[in-house]
Amino acid sequence: MQTANKVSQQQLTGATGQQITCLRFTGDISSVSRDAVVGTYQALDKASHKRILLDFKGVEYLNSSGIALVIQVLMEASKAGQTVVICGLTPHFTKVFTMVGITKYAALYSDEAAALSAL
Amino acid sequence: MTVTSGSKVEVRLPSRLGFEKVAMSTAAGMAKLMGFSQDRIEDLKTAVAEACINAMEHGNQMNASIPVSVVLSMKPDELEVKVMDNGTGMETPVAAPDIDRKMSGEEEARGMGMFLIQALVDEAEWVSGTGTDEQSFVRLVIRMNKESE
Numbered sequence: 001m002q003t004a005n006k007v008s009q010q011q012l013t014g015a016t017g018q019q020i021t022c023l024r025f026t027g028d029i030s031s032v033s034r035d036a037v038v039g040t041y042q043a044l045d046k047a048s049h050k051r052i053l054l055d056f057k058g059v060e061y062l063n064s065s066g067i068a069l070v071i072q073v074l075m076e077a078s079k080a081g082q083t084v085v086i087c088g089l090t091p092h093f094t095k096v097f098t099m100v101g102i103t104k105y106a107a108l109y110s111d112e113a114a115a116l117s118a119l
Numbered sequence: 120m121t122v123t124s125g126s127k128v129e130v131r132l133p134s135r136l137g138f139e140k141v142a143m144s145t146a147a148g149m150a151k152l153m154g155f156s157q158d159r160i161e162d163l164k165t166a167v168a169e170a171c172i173n174a175m176e177h178g179n180q181m182n183a184s185i186p187v188s189v190v191l192s193m194k195p196d197e198l199e200v201k202v203m204d205n206g207t208g209m210e211t212p213v214a215a216p217d218i219d220r221k222m223s224g225e226e227e228a229r230g231m232g233m234f235l236i237q238a239l240v241d242e243a244e245w246v247s248g249t250g251t252d253e254q255s256f257v258r259l260v261i262r263m264n265k266e267s268e
Contacts, residue, residue: 030136030137061140064230068229068230071222100231
């Protein structure tokens, strides 16, 4: 019943030329997505990936266990001095992420272009 | 299709993660029939999914042979969803997640389901059963008059 989740990694360039690592998620983000979300983040070298964009545009289903995985990434990134921003959430999940306080630690943008222009 | 107040649908789910999406889809379909807006339907979908996951994990201890029963009842101007399990109930009241404590590791990153349920629907009530003869349930309600707020 769980739709397989996939993650792809891409290097992007921000508005002022900085390198940004984009992790794009698709499918379901739930308790079974630890490897895709936390594992993919942890595989990045923290010294060379200072700015990270989490793109949820392709996500079909997200629940509180999936949101907890995002919080774990934010927690580890904060300790490592990395900047994480988020894009591609639906209006509903933009509201949910705001309700649980994630916006205190990661800015939310409607899409990739808006995120890149702000980074 | 004529939507009649009093119509009721029951769904029985195995306690296996992923099946909460069946209840989500059913709730969304009924809310759409009643004329709820898409943003209220999204609120309901998340609340129903979280309620079903809690019932599977905490109520039925992920025993796939014990079903989670979901009863959706159309009432005048509101949709009620009862999610029932064989556990002994959830502790209430529900505390809002503290993102600072989660980020510092003082609070588990998980544990936001009940908060989301309460925040996203107009009424949420947790009722404890004995776990055997009498099921525990959470009752969720979304109301039409919320649309104008």
